[in-house]
Amino acid sequence: MSKLLIVGTVAFDAIETPFGKTDKILGGAGTYIGLAASQFGIDSNIVSVVGGDFPEEYLTMLQNKNIETSGIEIVENGKTFFWSGKYHNDLNSRDTLETQLNVLADFNPVVPEDYRDAKIVMLGNLHPGVQMSVIAQMTEKPKLIVLDTMNFWMDNTLDELLEVISKVDVITINDEEARQLSGEYSLVKAAQKIHELGPKYVVIKKGEHGALLFNHDNVFFAPALPLEDVYDPTGAGDTFAGGFVGYLSQTEDFSFENMKNAIIHGSNLASFCVEKFGTERMESLTKKEIYGRLQQFKNLTQFEIELS
Amino acid sequence: MSKLLIVGTVAFDAIETPFGKTDKILGGAGTYIGLAASQFGIDSNIVSVVGGDFPEEYLTMLQNKNIETSGIEIVENGKTFFWSGKYHNDLNSRDTLETQLNVLADFNPVVPEDYRDAKIVMLGNLHPGVQMSVIAQMTEKPKLIVLDTMNFWMDNTLDELLEVISKVDVITINDEEARQLSGEYSLVKAAQKIHELGPKYVVIKKGEHGALLFNHDNVFFAPALPLEDVYDPTGAGDTFAGGFVGYLSQTEDFSFENMKNAIIHGSNLASFCVEKFGTERMESLTKKEIYGRLQQFKNLTQFEIELS
Known part of the structure; x- marks a missing residue:
């Protein structure tokens, strides 16, 4: 087990979907990643920043799941980052209604002393300068650095982003972003180009259409579980990433074969995340539910065919 | 083995894609279905109609693949059905440039005597009246009737289409059409509604995003193989259907477990179809290539995860 x-x-x-809307609720990539990874019984710590308006109970909830919050800086006279968005009817696209950076505008991440030797680092979607600062604070070279990013940073801070990309082992990115970053429409070719930028492993997220894992000539695909209803896609990509790194932290096996399992675990957890608004489903999730649905993933994808 | x-x-x-364009070449759902199914060493016969302008060499090519053409009526003083289309840059959508129904306008299908007891019937995309006429000519109830259709018939001949749908065991349909037919956005719910119309098995084709097989509570998913280049998607859906029924004709096992394999075989063959224009790749395809790529499908989708 790795830290x-x-x-x-x-x-x-604050989220609006065709199925309803919420007031300000708990969110954020670090939150979703932490909740998903916590299912694997590992030690984790979130580096982040919140304002004085951030409820103590949210931190307590994370701590109760064995997620350390010593890396979460609290700026008492500041306000917490706020995002509100409205999903379209197909839930595949959304409009951002409001973004208040607040304390995130001046975020200067500090890695807690006892996590500077963490073997696995998950860089959630943030300014690449923040991501690079975290890498620089590690006293031992991590065994695995996983990066999530998005098109906003490609548009606005590409050079800094490419610098971070060159330092990581795994990048997770959605299909359109992979095309933008590589200039290739074919995802196979896009992954090849992204390999050349540094990452040995390229994970391309296709939302409801699943996720692809590339390691040069090796390719693995995990579908999204077909669901009767999707209520809120918020956090699904982060939950996927959290399941992926959580499983790898638990098993400490970074072979392609084991990464396949990590991808399945990530897809499995993401399938729960979207079933309720915000973090609600992830907070109540049980091991029994998780393993029951892994069986569904097996049923969905495994076949016995004679190769002769 | 079943007929x-x-x-x-x-x-x-006549096809135009970002990679080039063709003159008038061999096409048609029956052609693609026949070529794919012929890979399984079965006896098959195509019911169709062509004009006097249809080259004898095309019929010979089909016969050389053990596809009987006695069901293909030749209207000597008529012209063969012609379609031309242009694909958009992403190859996921296309514009029809021209459709000449020609001899298809008055097509009155006649099932050859020796195929009226065929155990498996594949109804390619055609006017539902034509499809129903073929069902009516069968002297023995087929063990499996598979129907392919499209939105055009939902828009224009819905009552006749629903009548055919009520008679078949399997329907293959794309995701948008499944939504249109069912009025449900969720493909899980759409499949449930379509089950109620008759078919025990519902296959929802998602193009480059793979295909889902539903049999009430059982669900199976086959991805499309990620390819470096797709040159021409024409015929991919028909090739998929042809591989599906070809494998079922060879094995005569209509269990859900075996239908999974049929779906994989269909996806496998479709992955070849799109690699060249028209039927070119399907005409030259070898068993060795097919089984080599089935191994790629296994590598792409199979995993070993502990369910404990």
């Missing part, structure tokens, strides 16, 4: 250092926003979201 | 009766167009296509 997992998570970097990502811990924030407020 | 397979195929009903579908045998036609001319």
